[in-house]
Structure formats: structure tokens, C-alpha cells
Amino acid sequence: MSKTKVAVFVGSLRKDSINKKLAKAVEKLMPAGYEFEYVDIGELPLYNQDYDADYPAPYRRLKQQIEGADALLFVTPEYNRSVPGVLKNAIDIGSRPWGKNSFAGKPAAVIGASIGTIGTAIAQQHVRGSLAFVDAPTLAQPEVFIHFKEGLFDDEGNIGSDETRKFLQAFVGKYVDWVAKHRS
Template identity: 45%
Template sequence: MKKIGIIVGSIRKDSFSGKIAENIAELFPDGYETETIEIANLPLYNQDYDANSPEVYHTFRNKVKSMSAILFVTPEHNRSIPAALKNALDVGSRPYGESVWNGKPALIISHSISNLSGFGANHHLRQVLTFLNMPTVQQPEVYLANSQDLLDDSGKFQSRDTVEFLQSVVQAFIELINKYEDS
């Protein structure tokens, strides 16, 4: 069983990011298990913690270590990624030389309530993941515009085209995961 960790960039209750992540989790085939990894409870990273980290840091790092790959679903905040997501990336990358992200395949899905569809967040996150040595799905790129219109009243994607596109994205992610697992 391959375990896919899902990190949701928004820590808001009932966020579009969380609902989008739930829908995408359902697109993984048998043999893949998804689990959302909580980031809202992580204290702001401080290098002083490297010598004596809070227990919640250890729990988070161990959870990420146990995953085969990571799916990031994030909104855009001020043309970049949310602070909670950046903090989680920092917590997982420290202490220096002990990054839990190293070599883990990743998929980025960004969105916004505008037509820009999280373009800035997507590319800023790609920049950080490159430094963290996370091979990331390059194509297809996923930018979801007008998040508020993607989901119906039950929280499911309204458009079959959206589901089919995201199914192809999940397949590309699976191919990346298998490539790195086989090497």
C-alpha cells in the first residue's frame, strides 16, 4: 500500500482547499491510501527548536517520513503560499541535513477565487520544493480558477470535465511516484 500525504495550505475550517483535497483523494486507485497531515497546530519554526523541538514537530516529521509521496492543495495568499504551509515546509526541513521532504515525489494543486487560479502560489511552492529536493509533477500543471464555483452544495466537483482532468493529474502523479520508487 502506498501512502499519500495530503497537505492542505488553508487552515480555515471548511476551506475550498480542504474540499478540493477530499475530492482528489477519491481519485486514487486501489493500492493507494491518502491521509491529510495537519499543519495548523505547528508552532512557528524557530531555529532555537532544532536542539529541543516541540513534540508536535516530531509527530509531524514522523508522519511525513511515513508517506510515499505528498500532495499539496493550496490557495494563493498575496501572490504566494499561505504562511501555515511555508511554516510546515520549514518545520519538515529542519534541523539542517534532516529534511523529511528529501526525495519525496510531490504534486501541487493551486486554486483561487479569481481567474488567476493560484498561479503565484503554485510557482512559489515549486521553487521551495525544488530546494527541498522533491521531484514534482511538471505536466499537467494544476491551477483551479474560481474555487467558489467548482463545488456543488454537497462539496463535490460540479463539472465532469474537472474530475476527468484531475483524474489525469492523479495518474501523472502515480507515474512519478512509481518512477522514483523503482529507482
């Protein structure tokens, strides 16, 4: 059986991103047969409808990565109670030009970590709203709002808390089921 390719969108560009660490932790918990492909969204020019007639190379690359994936995972921080601009820009580019939405029908999930006590709850709601509009069916439960503390994850995705590992493993189980349901 072929591998299930997951396009991973990390909404933080920071070198030491806690959300990148969270993505790596989830990747380590995935069952055999799943492959994560991290989508580089940091170099994308801002979406401009003037480009719709002839998408620039970075836009085309993004759309090809989305179209080549079987599933999507959005791992977002929260900036000023909303989604980071770089992540929203990637969603806008992938869904355009009108009638050529690369996200349509791709099963998705949204998770995130923050040093704040409410995690990334509001940013995730904003991402979910955009994904609903671009027709990417998004896993509703469990919601993953991680309150990050030093040592919770390392750069390789090792999880420093048994409770967090169990919680994320339960998320992975639901996500895998969600992807399988929408692939069949």
C-alpha cells in the same frame, strides 16, 4: 502489495476551505492502493532555529508523518500572491534541522484552487521553489490551477463538472505514474 501513503498538506485552515474540497476530490479519483493522510499544520508553532537541538512534539509529529509517507501532495490557496504562511512554516519545519530533511527524495505534486481567474499559479510556483530546495522531486505537468465556482466541489469531494473531473483524472494518472517512478 502495501498501500501507497500520500501525506496531504492543505494550505488553508478555513473550515470551508475550497482547497480541502479539491484535495477530497483528488482523493476520490485515486486508484485502489493509495491512502491519503491529511497533515494537520494549523497547530504548529512557528519555526524557530532555537528548537533545532530539541524539536518540540508538534515538530516531531510532522516529521514522522512526512517520513512515513511514500509521496506528498500540496494543495494550496494563494494569499497576497504567495504561499500561505502556515504551509511555508510546515515546509521549513519538515526540512530542518540542517541535515535531517524529511522531504528529501519524496515525490510531490502541487495543486490549488481559488475564486480568482489565475487560480493559485503564483503560490504554486513559490511552493515548487521550496520543494526543489528540500529535494522533493515535483511533478511539473499538468499544472492544476482551478478557478473555483460554487458547486464545483462539495465537502465529500464530489465534482460538479464533467470537464473538471476529466482534467483532475488526467492529473491523477500523471501523479500516480510520477510516484511509481520515484518509488522504484
